[in-house]
Amino acid sequence: MSVTVLKPGLLSSLQDAGRPGHAAIGVGRAGVMDNPAWRLANALVGNRGDEAAIECTLLGPTLRFEQAAWIALTGAPMTARVGTRNLPAWTACHLPAGSVLQLGSMRIGCRGYLAVRGGFDVPPVLGSRSSDLHARLGHAQGRALRSGDALPIGASAAWPGSSPTAHAGLLPWGLDPQPWFDFGQQPLALLHGSHTTQLDEASQQRLCGSRFVISKDSNRTASRLDGQTLQLHAPLELVSEAALPGTVQLPPSGQPIVLMAEAPVTGGYPRVGQVAAVDLPRLAQRRPGDTVCFRPCTLEQALTRLAEREQRLTRLLHRIALRMLQPH
């Protein structure tokens, strides 16, 4: 029993927390671009939390559910229809066997998540069911979903208090997306990079004082920034060292690149900043044409905000799990 991909959408792939711990053999962590949105989607269908979900990009896929399933949508707001019925996001929806779920475009943001109760149960590769599109590793040799793909759904206990119906059903409650989706596109916190001080003065001011635009060449490996160029005092010849998501690299073109989830494990460009980890999911939700502003932040501030978010998220996940146990 499974889900069949009828139309793949623009770029849909299975994603989970990725493959931490393998960078030394050239395998990056990769995985979901918007981690809180993915965790909340899993929680809303009563999953353990680490199950693979479908990450959709700008335009979602059309899927046929060969079996009845509970699903949840989070991340960027995306139209979702079964037949003539619109489905809400940030809650759990029950789909009867044979339902065709049409996910449409996102009016804002870039990445939406579709979780299913039981998770998409493809064989894990190096401990993860995600597709690393850059390294071509993982589910389906690391490629995006294609029409005709069949995605098995993992086993799960019966939904507490539910009786399968012939119609799409909803939970009577949902989450407020506001804290978990950046509707206002606020400035992103930027930590000092190894080579920030090697930028000429005008460039240092531009980095945190002006607007960049997400380039259409952006993908899961990197968000490329247009609109401003940055220059170093003098060219730097650097020896390749480990690279990380969030690093703002400056190639010789002067067009900054922010490494994202599928960052290569090594790189040799100057690092002129590091996007605070807490703001990386927000950058992941900026689509080509969206603007990005940075504001400087200290390591302490970045850690405090990260800890606060994790605390809020953990509490919410716990509340959702408790609510799941109540009959509705």
Next chain:
Amino acid sequence: MPTPPVQLETIAEDALLLRFGEHIDIAVNARVQAACARLQHELPQLECVPAYASLLLRFDPLAWGDGLATDPQKSLRETVLAALAGSAEALAPTREHVIPVCYGGAHGPDLSEVASHCGLSVDETIARHVRAGYQVAMIGFAPGFPYLLGLDPTLAMPRRRDPRQRVPAGSVAIGGNQTGIYPEQLPGGWQLIGRTPLCLFDVTAISPSLLVAGDRVRFRVIGEDEFARLDADRVQ
């Protein structure tokens, strides 16, 4: 002789970079590998990513020590320096691999170009590539791709001006003063001098990468027949 100090730099909330030098150098890289082995042994909760002259440590700052009561990066630095200051005994013998390579022909389409660039005969080029002993400086670019230090300097040759869209898996190549092996079919700009039938990266294996940073590598010349035989064995 006193060892030069290591420089520590916080590069992200969850990442500390240890720098042992600024250049590509076998002795500097050996210090990276020794520190990596030591830290993996003493602090297994860290993810260690060795490169030419640096070692990246990734950790969970929210789970380190007593949460955020004390600065997790400061506490990590102290722990790391203490671990590195401890015993210097070698933790494990260095692994040595002998990699069979079929040089030239269809397997090494750039071999004659490399030979003429270096002013050597094809045979002498092969002999110098085989004579040297190599050290895996780091794995990068793609899963299982080893950057090998130790290339005979007379064999150095810049990358190709037009990178290939598809370099076959197992291709042994020269890029600048380094040599490497493409673990799978990939785009690439290095000069292809030969090919090994060995599988360098297998996600289903317990140790997916045949080579890891710090390993020693030698090459052994094989002919077309042995290549075909080993290649068939591998596929089975």
